[in-house]
Amino acid sequence: MSNFFKLLIPVTEANVSSTKTIKLCGKMWTLVDFKQLSDAPPFTCISYSWGIDKSLNPLNSEKEISARTIPVIETVINSFESDECWNTEIESLFHSEDKLAKKLALAHKASSAIWIDALCSPQEQPAADICIQNMGEIYKSAAQIFVVLNTNCLDTVNRIYNRKPLSLNDYIAVANDDWIDRVWTYQEFVNSKMMFLIAEGKEKKFISELNFLNALMTYATAYSDIQDIDMYQKLERMQLLVAAQQINAQSAFQAMSAVSRRFATRQEDRINVMISVVTNGITSEQNLHLIPPIEHFMNICEENNDFSFIFSTNPRSEVVGKRWRPIGNQLIAVISDVSVYGSGLSGCINDTHLQMNNMCKMVPWKNNLIISSIDGFINGNLSKLLFEGLRQRGFEGCGECIKLEEGYFFPQSPHKRSKDLFVVVSNDVKFHQGAPALLLRSNDTDINQFCDTGIFIGKPPKNSENINVS
Numbered sequence: 001m002s003n004f005f006k007l008l009i010p011v012t013e014a015n016v017s018s019t020k021t022i023k024l025c026g027k028m029w030t031l032v033d034f035k036q037l038s039d040a041p042p043f044t045c046i047s048y049s050w051g052i053d054k055s056l057n058p059l060n061s062e063k064e065i066s067a068r069t070i071p072v073i074e075t076v077i078n079s080f081e082s083d084e085c086w087n088t089e090i091e092s093l094f095h096s097e098d099k100l101a102k103k104l105a106l107a108h109k110a111s112s113a114i115w116i117d118a119l120c121s122p123q124e125q126p127a128a129d130i131c132i133q134n135m136g137e138i139y140k141s142a143a144q145i146f147v148v149l150n151t152n153c154l155d156t157v158n159r160i161y162n163r164k165p166l167s168l169n170d171y172i173a174v175a176n177d178d179w180i181d182r183v184w185t186y187q188e189f190v191n192s193k194m195m196f197l198i199a200e201g202k203e204k205k206f207i208s209e210l211n212f213l214n215a216l217m218t219y220a221t222a223y224s225d226i227q228d229i230d231m232y233q234k235l236e237r238m239q240l241l242v243a244a245q246q247i248n249a250q251s252a253f254q255a256m257s258a259v260s261r262r263f264a265t266r267q268e269d270r271i272n273v274m275i276s277v278v279t280n281g282i283t284s285e286q287n288l289h290l291i292p293p294i295e296h297f298m299n300i301c302e303e304n305n306d307f308s309f310i311f312s313t314n315p316r317s318e319v320v321g322k323r324w325r326p327i328g329n330q331l332i333a334v335i336s337d338v339s340v341y342g343s344g345l346s347g348c349i350n351d352t353h354l355q356m357n358n359m360c361k362m363v364p365w366k367n368n369l370i371i372s373s374i375d376g377f378i379n380g381n382l383s384k385l386l387f388e389g390l391r392q393r394g395f396e397g398c399g400e401c402i403k404l405e406e407g408y409f410f411p412q413s414p415h416k417r418s419k420d421l422f423v424v425v426s427n428d429v430k431f432h433q434g435a436p437a438l439l440l441r442s443n444d445t446d447i448n449q450f451c452d453t454g455i456f457i458g459k460p461p462k463n464s465e466n467i468n469v470s
Contacts, residue, residue, distance in 0.1 A: 004131040043113035045142040049178035065118040080111040082204040110143035136276025139191040166219040183262040251344035253308035260336035306344030311436035336394035342428040362423040407458015
């Protein structure tokens with residue numbers, strides 16, 4: 001396999017002639033290649049938003065990099081000298097004295113090796129693509145991740161470090177940093193072992209991601225009056241990362257939902273981020289270009305016994321027995337910006353259908369003529385309000401609503417009502433007050449026809465069954 005993994009390491013007699021060098025914080029550093037991640041020493045990943053300004057790559061004069069790259073690296077290197085921060089912030093994450101000592105030792109070792117995309121990612125193919133598709137493994141392998149916010153966040157980081165209340169200006173400063181809403185931020189959070197945040201500059205104070213997120217949530221009322229809906233939603237997505245971090249394994253639908261409305265420089269980065277949070281192991285050069293990235297993602301999920309990618313707005317396959325399976329270049333979740341929980345939709349692929357396990361079948365609402373006029377007025381207005389709320393979460397349904405005994409189903413497309421149509425949700429893919437759902441059509445066999453995806457709002461029944469879909 002082409003070498004895709006490089007680290008910035010201080011120059012020694014052993015590596016001084018290996019490649020070009022760069023002066024950082026008064027010391028010389030150099031790039032060192034490793035054949036595989038397991039060969040590397042403990043290292044630190046640096047995360048930041050590139051911005052629009054460019055400068056020449058000091059290690060390759062034919063290439064440009066973000067003008068922030070070198071200042072960002074030097075900010076992190078300077079912070080390594082802050083023993084006070086190491087003790088304070090790592091202790092807030094690991095209260096056991098034994099764990100604290102081990103993590104402190106590891107953190108200090110990792111300060112002698114740095115991975116940063118602009119300098120460490122290969123420029124040549126296929127190593128460049130291999131590196132991108134294995135970004136999750138790089139971040140999982142890192143001893144720690146340092147996030148460098150822009151200089152406008154200096155005061156905010158200091159306030160959080162000193163346990164002082166946040167103001168509206170602090171939230172505005174955080175929301176205006178592009179790092180908050182970039183698509184790669186999601187995978188960096190969920191794959192990190194330890195993460196710290198610092199603002200670009202000469203200040204050496206940094207904070208753990210736990211203290212950072214706790215501060216944002218504790219003083220959330222400070223931004224309740226923000227009128228800019230985009231800014232508000234950016235901060236809300238940041239808080240959703242708290243829930244994502246608490247889950248050991250991300251389901252396919254959770255990954256799809258998390259990246260749907262985050263910023264991506266390239267559209268293919270969305271699927272690459274999704275791959276990085278569900279995969280285990282390295283993508284090889286041999287497998288890289290054999291199938292499109294969307295197929296690679298779904299294949300990984302199927303190997304993980306998770307078919308929750310079915311809850312997407314994509315067109316479906318024309319292959320008999322697989323008309324339930326999404327196709328396209330991207331996978332678009334039916335709803336985004338929600339805190340998804342559950343292990344994913346388990347099942348089994350057969351030649352003629354997909355068997356979906358632990359599914360709840362919804363019962364249609366039975367009209368009562370005595371209360372229909374009052375009930376219709378109340379529920380008609382309620383369904384409109386619910387639909388508007390779903391629209392704010394990225395749902396692009398047609399606006400129709402199917403009333404069920406257990407709640408409401410909003411399909412993607414209009415459908416002629418018939419007795420053979422029914423709605424199902426998974427007991428293992430939910431969000432607060434609802435779940436992604438499927439609209440199926442029954443027939444004379446036990447294999448149902450896929451019709452549509454949508455959103456169910458309500459409380460599904462506790463009973464479950466296996467349901468087949470073609």
